[in-house]
Amino acid sequence: MPSWFGKLQKVACDVLQPRQIIIVGFMGTGKSSVGQELARILARRFVDLDDLIAQREGRSPGEIIEQDGESRFRELETKALGELLDSPDAQVIAAGGGAWASAENRELINSSKAFTVWLAAPFKLCWKRIKAGKEFRPLARSRDEAQRLYAARRPTYHLAAARVPVSDGENPGAIAEKIVELIAPKRA
Numbered sequence: 001m002p003s004w005f006g007k008l009q010k011v012a013c014d015v016l017q018p019r020q021i022i023i024v025g026f027m028g029t030g031k032s033s034v035g036q037e038l039a040r041i042l043a044r045r046f047v048d049l050d051d052l053i054a055q056r057e058g059r060s061p062g063e064i065i066e067q068d069g070e071s072r073f074r075e076l077e078t079k080a081l082g083e084l085l086d087s088p089d090a091q092v093i094a095a096g097g098g099a100w101a102s103a104e105n106r107e108l109i110n111s112s113k114a115f116t117v118w119l120a121a122p123f124k125l126c127w128k129r130i131k132a133g134k135e136f137r138p139l140a141r142s143r144d145e146a147q148r149l150y151a152a153r154r155p156t157y158h159l160a161a162a163r164v165p166v167s168d169g170e171n172p173g174a175i176a177e178k179i180v181e182l183i184a185p186k187r188a
């Protein structure tokens with residue numbers, strides 16, 4: 001790792017601590033893999049909100065939505081998110097694609113002073129990954145359904161504190177480094 005990057009890493013840690021970092025963005029933008037890389041760089045714990053809910057419920061988010069309805073899943077999501085935001089240790093949190101779309105969750109996140117980063121990937125790339133992925137995503141069963149959701153949520157993603165463009169073939173580590181570069185100058 002070059003020394004200039006080590007300095008950026010240190011500045012990013014100073015700027016953020018102890019704020020939580022929340023990675024938001026549509027399904028298929030790579031929130032979990034980028035979040036893991038970012039947590040590694042910043043030496044923080046990584047938490048995947050969907051995995052946390054799945055562990056608690058013994059079912060995947062997709063199964064919860066399918067069996068109990070989306071609103072039940074959103075209740076569980078808001079509860080788990082609130083608990084993570086209350087936690088005293090600084091974490092990198094990958095939120096599910098719909099978490100930031102909820103005004104209640106945005107309020108929780110913003111009032112906790114967490115730092116939000118939107119992984120902005122074009123719809124075509126998201127859909128390619130959704131289609132290829134093994135995850136069960138009942139809210140994106142068809143291209144049309146996913147595209148409508150993408151368009152409806154896009155204005156809310158613009159409300160995140162920072163935006164990092166994501167393109168096909170970019171590796172998660174490189175995207176995480178871009179996030180660090182973007183955070184560090186905010187110290188000035």
Ligand code: S3P
Nearest residue numbers: 026027050061062096097098137
């Ligand atoms: C959802 C996205 C999923 C998961 C759930 C609902 C959404 O997470 O939380 O199926 O509403 O966009 P990913 O964004 O990780 O696929």
